[in-house]
Amino acid sequence: MPAQSRVAAVTGANKGIGLAIVRNLALQYPKSPFNNGPLLIYLTARSAEKGAEAVRSLTSDPQLKEAKVLAQDGGLTTIKFQELDISQTTSIQQFSEFLRTEHPQGLDFVINNAGIAMQGFDSNVVKTTLQTNYYGTLEATQDLLPLLRDNGRLVNVSSMAGKLNKYSDDIRSAFLQAAKTDVPACTALMERFSQAAADGKEKEAGFPSAAYAVSKAGETAFTKAIAVKEARRGRGVLVNACCPGYVKTDMTKGGGAKTPDQGAQTPVMLALHDIGGKTGGFWQSEKEIDW
Known part of the structure; x- marks a missing residue:
């Protein structure tokens, strides 16, 4: 037995929702259908100091x-x-190389x-936000997905801010189509937004002046596109996006309900519990909702 x-x-897990996700994985794992012995959770963060403090x-x-x-109290979970x-x-x-080796x-x-x-809106805010929320999450998804064993779960924490009701009909249709097509189609939309924002014409192009919202629409779109592709592989890996809701954290400046x-x-449910084999969904309040 290993x-x-x-x-x-769990990425971005030294505070806020990420830290709470690690706590709740530990709390809910013993009664989840996945429990078949010890669980090791890697809590990740940019800062080694803050990560160690979180653990x-x-x-x-x-x-x-x-x-x-x-485990220190006789339980199943170890957090590193x-x-x-x-x-x-x-x-x-x-x-990902560390995980592959270990x-x-x-x-x-x-x-x-x-x-x-980030606060404000300009081409630099757009570039920086997309680099982390869209391109970074995409790269982490693409690097870590192949490491999942059969019947594993991948959950991307997106946001209701990325719902498609803020876009022109043309852009909304493009998002829906991209989500059914492939990742490059999703990325092309992010490039279109970046260029429009750099030109100061994002509204004319059908986008809101909101870098975070568009980055999260892109994240939901590529999650759906990857879920379609992954489903064809027949490994039983479920890939879903979700919104945690409006949560009191540093990110919401202490606002939130x-x-x-x-x-x-919701993210913990999508990782640990029976969700009826659903993949490619967008979830909030433990239910699949319209994007």
Whole structure:
């Protein structure tokens, strides 16, 4: 029997929703259909210092201690920090190489939560936001998906901000078509937005003046496109996007109606629980919704 029966990775997990996702994976794993022995979760973050602090906070978390879910308390779950900056290709490659070496038998769950939300709107904000939220998440998805074993799960934490009701009919149709087609079609839309924003003509081009919202529409689109392709491979890997809801975190400047733990419920459900074999969906409040 291997030391770890199940292996998970959560990106952007040193605070907010990411940290809550790790907590709730540990809490819910024992009663999930995937429980077949020990679980190892890689909590990733850009900063080694903040990542180590996050792991420390979880190992002394009163709720986790009371539930006795961590290995140190006789439970099933071990949480380890691993450095990952999804805005840097080399960092993504190093992380996936590390996982491939450490876990040649593969991973079971990947939750891509890392993302940024910047103030203001100009071509630099657009470029920086897309680099992390779209291109970084896409690259992490493409590098980590092949490491999932059969019947694994990949969850991308997107946002309701990326819903398609803010676009011209033309752009909305293009998004829906791209999501059914392939990743390059999704990327072409992001390039179209970047160029329009650089020209100061994003509204005329059918986009909102909102870098975060468009980056998340792109993330939902490519998640759907990848799910279609992955389904053809017949490995039983489920790929879904979700919105955690409006959560009180640094990203929402303390606004928000949900706690991070409440925001973590949908991504954790998509990773750990029976979702009827659904893939390529966009989910919120534990239900599949229209994009």
